[in-house]
Amino acid sequence: MEPESLCNLLQLPKEVDPPAQEELPQGGKKRYLPPTSKKDPKFEELQKVLMEWINGTLLPEHIVVRSLEEDMFDGLILHHLFQKLAALKLEAEEIALTTVSQRRKLAVVLEAVNRSLQVEEQQAKWSVETIFGKDLLATLHLLVALAKHFQPDLLLPANVQVEVITVESTKSGLKSEKSVEQLTECSTDKDQPPKDVFDELFKLAPEKVSAVKEAIMDFVNQKLDCLGLSVQNLDTQFADGVILLLLIGQLEGFFLHLKEFYLTPNSPVEMLHNVTLALELLKDNGLLSYPISPEDIVDKDSKSTLRVLYALFSKHKLKANADGTAHSTSS
Numbered sequence: 001m002e003p004e005s006l007c008n009l010l011q012l013p014k015e016v017d018p019p020a021q022e023e024l025p026q027g028g029k030k031r032y033l034p035p036t037s038k039k040d041p042k043f044e045e046l047q048k049v050l051m052e053w054i055n056g057t058l059l060p061e062h063i064v065v066r067s068l069e070e071d072m073f074d075g076l077i078l079h080h081l082f083q084k085l086a087a088l089k090l091e092a093e094e095i096a097l098t099t100v101s102q103r104r105k106l107a108v109v110l111e112a113v114n115r116s117l118q119v120e121e122q123q124a125k126w127s128v129e130t131i132f133g134k135d136l137l138a139t140l141h142l143l144v145a146l147a148k149h150f151q152p153d154l155l156l157p158a159n160v161q162v163e164v165i166t167v168e169s170t171k172s173g174l175k176s177e178k179s180v181e182q183l184t185e186c187s188t189d190k191d192q193p194p195k196d197v198f199d200e201l202f203k204l205a206p207e208k209v210s211a212v213k214e215a216i217m218d219f220v221n222q223k224l225d226c227l228g229l230s231v232q233n234l235d236t237q238f239a240d241g242v243i244l245l246l247l248i249g250q251l252e253g254f255f256l257h258l259k260e261f262y263l264t265p266n267s268p269v270e271m272l273h274n275v276t277l278a279l280e281l282l283k284d285n286g287l288l289s290y291p292i293s294p295e296d297i298v299d300k301d302s303k304s305t306l307r308v309l310y311a312l313f314s315k316h317k318l319k320a321n322a323d324g325t326a327h328s329t330s331s
Contacts, residue, residue, distance in 0.1 A: 026169050026170065026171065028168070028169050029166055029167065029168045029169075030166070030167050031135065031137060031164050031165070031166050031167075032164070032165045032166075032167065033136065033137070033162065033164060033165075034163060034165060036163065037162040037163050037164070040162055042157050042159075042160045043160060043162050043183075045157045045160075046140065046144075046156060046157050046160045046183060046184065047068055047140070049154070049155070049156055049157065050068065050140070050143045050144070050147065050156075051065050051066075051068065052293060052295050053147060053151070053154055054077070054081055054143070055272075056272070056276060056294065056295075057081060057084055057085065058077070058080055058081060058084060059269070059272060059273055059276060060273075061080055061084075062269065063077060063080060064269065065077060068136060068139050068140065068143070069134045069136050069139065070134065072131065072139050072143075073106075073131055073132055073133070073134045073139075074102040074105070074106065074132070075102060075105040075106030075108075075109045075110075075131075076102075076105070078106070078109050078110075078113075078131075078142075079105065079109050081146070082109060082112060082113055082116075082146070085146060085150040085151075086112075086116055086150070090108060090109060090112055091108070102132070103128060103132055106128050106131060106132055107128045110126070110127070110128055110131065113142070113146070116149070117145055117146070117149055119145070124142075125137075125138060125141035125142075125145075126138040126139070126141050126142040137162075137164065137181055137183075140183055141183065144156065144183060144184060153291070155291055156184050157184060158184055158185065158186060159182075159184060159185070159186045160182075160183040160184040161180050161181060161182045161183060162180070162181050162183070163178055163179075163180055163181075164178070164179050164180070164181045165177070165178055166178075166179060209302075209306075212306065212310075213234050213306065215313075216234065216306065216309050216310060216313050217231055217232075217234055219313050219316075219317045220234075220247060220309065220313075223247060223250050223251060223316075224243070224246070224247060224250070226250070227246060227250065229243060229246065231243065234302075234305055234306065234309065235300050235302045235305055236300055238297060238305050238308070238309070239271060239275075239297060239298050239299075239300045239305075240262075240265045240270075240271040240274060240275075240298075241261065241265070241271055241272075241273075241274025241275035241276075241277070241278050241297070241298075242261070242262075242263060242264075242265065242274060244274070244275065244278045244297075244308065245261055245274060245277065245278050245281075247312065248278055248281055248282065248312070251312055251315075251316050252281070252285060254281065260277065261273065261274045261277055262274055268298060271298050272294055272295065272298055275294040275297045275298055276294040278308075279292060279294055279297075279308070282308065282311060282312075287311040287312065287315060288308075288311055289311075290307055292304050292307055292308060
């Protein structure tokens, strides 16, 4: 590709100032994401999925990531994340406050990551310099690689690619060129989440949703009656995970110690802890056939909440009906 002028390539976006030539040493290069790339819906969705994954993984350590660029660069959260995923202890300083100690810590963590991923340093799409320099593309490449290696069932948006502008300082001035960066692979049919009854229900028969909710709510209230609890709104009352955990315990015969969950959650983090625990219990018992994000339950997503409750309903209500029918026939 023939180098174009810096102004033509950047199209003078207000959010990005072209670097002064003295900011780059001769022969030096720097990558920029134009505003159109940053605002690409699939690019934003990839960041959202990765942040939710990190926050869910590090929930027991009360670590919350809000910006991949600002929160990952110094190696602290990356240190905790890799130790959790790889189930090993890294010999790296826990707290690094100075620039020198942060870079040293990041180098130790990335060396261990590359070794675990079996990636040669020269082949890696990330480095100490790019991660520490808050290069979002390098950070995303690193996190995608970690997710694919340690949690291959994580549903990442497929075929995420963005336009990148590379600026190079030469003897004759700044030269720029556009390229396309591929962040995730193209999808195949097997990569797509399976459609379930609620996809069809909400799309083809939305008028029947209220009837389904009513049937499930009757079932839920029957099971919760012995606990002195009742539900009037399925979308909102399960968002903090408390009633959901009590319902699972009632139906599946679990006894949950109060130390394991927050009976009166006071923050989204505590709510997320409860819901994550509930989904893990359901998954361990083979009740979840559709991937559900705990964040969606906390955010009061109606379809996700119904999927969870229907998993319990279909096992216990429908099984009870089938057993009753069989009993009547045998009599």
